[in-house]
Amino acid sequence: MKQKDLLYTGKAKSVYRTDVNDRLIVEFRDDITAFDGGKKDVLKNKGGYNAEVSAFIFEYLAKNGVKTHFVEMLDEKRMVVRHLEMIPLEVIVRNVAAGSLVRNYPIKEGTPLNPPIIVIDYKDDSRHDPMLNDEIIIALGIATEKELKTIKTSALNVNRLLSDLMAAQGITLVDFKLEFGRGKKTIYLGDEISMDSMRLWDKKTGESLDKDVYRFEKGDVMAIYNRVARRITQQQG
Numbered sequence: 001m002k003q004k005d006l007l008y009t010g011k012a013k014s015v016y017r018t019d020v021n022d023r024l025i026v027e028f029r030d031d032i033t034a035f036d037g038g039k040k041d042v043l044k045n046k047g048g049y050n051a052e053v054s055a056f057i058f059e060y061l062a063k064n065g066v067k068t069h070f071v072e073m074l075d076e077k078r079m080v081v082r083h084l085e086m087i088p089l090e091v092i093v094r095n096v097a098a099g100s101l102v103r104n105y106p107i108k109e110g111t112p113l114n115p116p117i118i119v120i121d122y123k124d125d126s127r128h129d130p131m132l133n134d135e136i137i138i139a140l141g142i143a144t145e146k147e148l149k150t151i152k153t154s155a156l157n158v159n160r161l162l163s164d165l166m167a168a169q170g171i172t173l174v175d176f177k178l179e180f181g182r183g184k185k186t187i188y189l190g191d192e193i194s195m196d197s198m199r200l201w202d203k204k205t206g207e208s209l210d211k212d213v214y215r216f217e218k219g220d221v222m223a224i225y226n227r228v229a230r231r232i233t234q235q236q237g
């Protein structure tokens with residue numbers, strides 16, 4: 001497969017066309033950003049760790065019947081994916097209160113959320129990703145009622161599968177963000193699932209094992225990403 005022209009550049013990934021119909025290449029760069037791009041750095045190997053974890057998780061989800069855009073890894077940082085028409089929603093599932101939920105509402109960090117909460121934000125940095133509800137999503141024509149139902153059911157299914165995967169490694173899946181897109185007639189899980197898009201706490205120590213380490217300068221970000229990548233991909237007992 002040949003990599004062709006750049007289709008899209010995000011804050012941490014670039015997407016390229018290819019010479020194969022219906023296939024794109026996603027390159028995970030070493031850029032890391034937080035607070036709507038207000039904090040930015042380049043951290044060596046970061047793209048590789050996130051690509052490795054995303055690929056592992058997409059394969060695990062596919063084995064468990066989830067339709068994802070993942071096809072294969074080309075090298076450590078480049079992933080071949082199915083070409084989707086992305087839906088500009090950030091679908092967040094929360095199992096434990098943290099982050100913006102705690103900042104915006106009267107709930108204590110660490111409060112278990114049972115059943116889990118789904119929050120859907122509009123993916124638009126210029127508007128600071130405002131929270132949506134079903135009626136706004138339908139009124140704006142972002143997704144149909146049927147698509148929304150599929151997306152929410154899939155997000156909760158992914159939550160069950162990922163929570164089990166993390167629990168087996170002694171990690172609490174606090175919350176995470178998913179993005180979906182349209183393929184031919186089907187909704188697929190797209191984007192990435194990595195330490196940048198999940199909030200993970202060590203079950204024993206409560207230590208952050210995700211981008212909060214970067215956001216709030218809690219330690220050596222890359223040492224932690226490397227360690228977590230080993231744990232999640234089960235390369236360490």
Ligand code: 5GP
Pocket residue numbers: 090092098099100101129175176177196197198199211
């Ligand atoms: P919060 O709303 O607490 O900031 O985020 C909830 C979860 O969704 C966290 O795991 C966070 O990493 C993820 N998340 C929310 N917005 C974004 C985003 O714009 N990009 C990425 N990569 N993850 C996000």
